[in-house]
Amino acid sequence: MSSSEFSSRSGSPFTFSRTSSGTSCRSCRSSIDAAGPLGNKTRNSSCTSIDSGYEEIDFKTLSLFDNEGVPSDFTAETRNVVFVGAGYVGGPTAAVIAYFNPHITVTVVDKSEDRIAGWQSKHLPIHEPGLYDVVRVARDGWDGVHPWDSAEAQLKDSTPTRLPNLFFSTDCDTHIAAADIVFLAVNTPTKNAGVGAGAATDLSMFESAARSVAMVAKPGIIIVEKSTVPCRTADVIRDVFRSYRPGMPVEVLSNPEFLAEGTAIKDLMQPSRILIGAAQTPAAHVASERLASLYASWVPRSSILTVGLWSSELSKLVANAMLAQRISSMNTVSAICEKTGADVDDVAFAIGQDPRLGSRFLKAGLGFGGSCFKKDILSLSYLAESLDLPEVAAYWRSVVGINEWQCRRYVKLVIKKLNGSLRGKKIALLGYAFKKDTADTRESQAAEVVKHLWGEEPREIAIFDPQCRKEDIDAELRGFAQKSNLSERTAVNVYADAYSATSDAAAVLILTEWDQFSYPPKSEEAARASKPVPDMGGLRYEISESTTTIPGFGGQWGGEVALRSEPDCASDCNLCSDHETTANQHARENLDWERLADGMREPKWVFDSRGLVEPLALAQLGFRVDSLGKASARPW
């Protein structure tokens, strides 16, 4: 008899055991087909459908196996884990899994040579607080210097060493062929052509990655959907395997990622939950447990939740849609506030005290940007449409509609206050990233603002962002200038500091919620509190330092260690030059609003779209201030 344990979504462990008469759940004594890991839902043992939201799904078609046995391939030990896609999700998630599972080899493969070269270097392609610390340990390894528990180490008479277990490569096939578990973490953007263009998810990269895996994977491979995908995408993977490797044992799990950019390491180290979606078969349960045990190295078992495959896929879309819906709701309230004299931050504070509502994701402003919210809501809405649920589709679409409306409303306010015309005027934008603490410009609301402003042909649009790379902003703006045939009469420039960007400007538009733009300035303490430092179990060190203290975790050795050397850069590496240092400095410095006022043109307009400045306080410095959701303020 073999058995395996799961945490259900209700938190209670389910133990399934195989007997000669079949498989049963010890908790409810019903057939495993009937119970599955679906919490405390009881099912009739003759039931063959699951809570998919689709009618008449034959339960037994949900796995490539019959329900009688678990192929021995699935009970193997996990030694090699591969992530396909070295992006914002694949890179950090792989690094944290490797960090906490030193006995497992974790390899991240990507077809982009630049991305992989970045991960193999000192200059990671992604900026996330704490990420380099984790990568240094897992990718480079360390040698023990001073044992944490000297008695134990002396007894063993050994100097512990941590060998590198995190690797990056463009040689996808070789690594996938050796993998026990493959995470698919490739991009799943919105389709931009054909059926469903502008709403449906473009699964072409996902499908192509699944095909590459199917071509070389070994029997018993566990495929994990890490990318955000529409409900029932696991069937796409199964079909690919059926076509390319008919009969080969494979199991597909859903394991959506909930990290947010800027707090990725904190979110990965202390996740609110790990969600695993699995089919209701013994093989899927074993695969699910193998995946859960990777996370169990640092995540409490009670936070590892198992639900049905389709529920898991759908939950990710719904989580993002609900978060975005809160933002859109508050943005509609901001418009009411402007007309009534109420203050949207006060309203958010007041309602957020109700534990049923909670205080997070109630910040009104320019609206949500980023590569996820819009595409995932559109995907959910498209799913509803394709299920012949037009009212549901329209409901979720309206969340995106309000987001776009808020952005247009903001730009209209700017134009109106500047006497209906921007011609001959310089407009300065503070912030371009889609949110603070990231250099990511994808789907930034700032880009939308630039597009609207450009149509008004101002003399110059001047941009300053403390972390976004000038090249990224330039490339993005060039792209849409060409597409939309925008006027060449407007110069669009990216500046390295806020004072040059705002010099001689008629108006300053605050577009990203960078702490350093606040007025009155945030105290260091408040700024620190708003930038959650990942709790890395005591592992904190400056990148320049080569020794650090490693906590013991999972019963392993902890103590003072010498990190092995970083990869060298070429002598002419431009990332080693001043650029990064300067950018980091800007990111830390509070803006000197008095200095900024000196350089601006009268009447010194400030349009705050992120609720960063106190209008009355800034007006005392001589600015005219208009903020979304707040009363305007003018100099005395």
Ligand SMILES: NC(=O)c1ccc[n+]([C@@H]2O[C@H](COP(=O)([O-])OP(=O)(O)OC[C@H]3O[C@@H](n4cnc5c(N)ncnc54)[C@H](O)[C@@H]3O)[C@@H](O)[C@H]2O)c1
């Ligand atoms: N960015 C986030 O904060 C976030 C958070 C949660 C979930 N997600 C989801 O995770 C997925 C990945 O998002 P991301 O932001 O990491 O994307 P990304 O664009 O940063 O990275 C995706 C990577 O996949 C690589 N890739 C694409 N096809 C490939 C193939 N066939 N073989 C090898 N490499 C391939 C690309 O070169 C790219 O480097 C998306 O579905 C997204 O919705 C993103």
Ligand SMILES: O=c1ccn([C@@H]2O[C@H](COP(=O)(O)OP(=O)(O)O[C@H]3O[C@H](CO)[C@@H](O)[C@H](O)[C@H]3O)[C@@H](O)[C@H]2O)c(=O)[nH]1
């Ligand atoms: O109260 C708020 C909170 C956020 N935002 C804006 O919303 C956008 C998204 O912010 P955030 O959710 O913090 O960042 P993302 O990295 O996009 O993370 C979201 O999208 C990821 C990708 O799916 C999910 O994994 C995360 O859980 C989800 O928070 C940004 O433009 C923010 O400025 C607001 O306007 N008001």
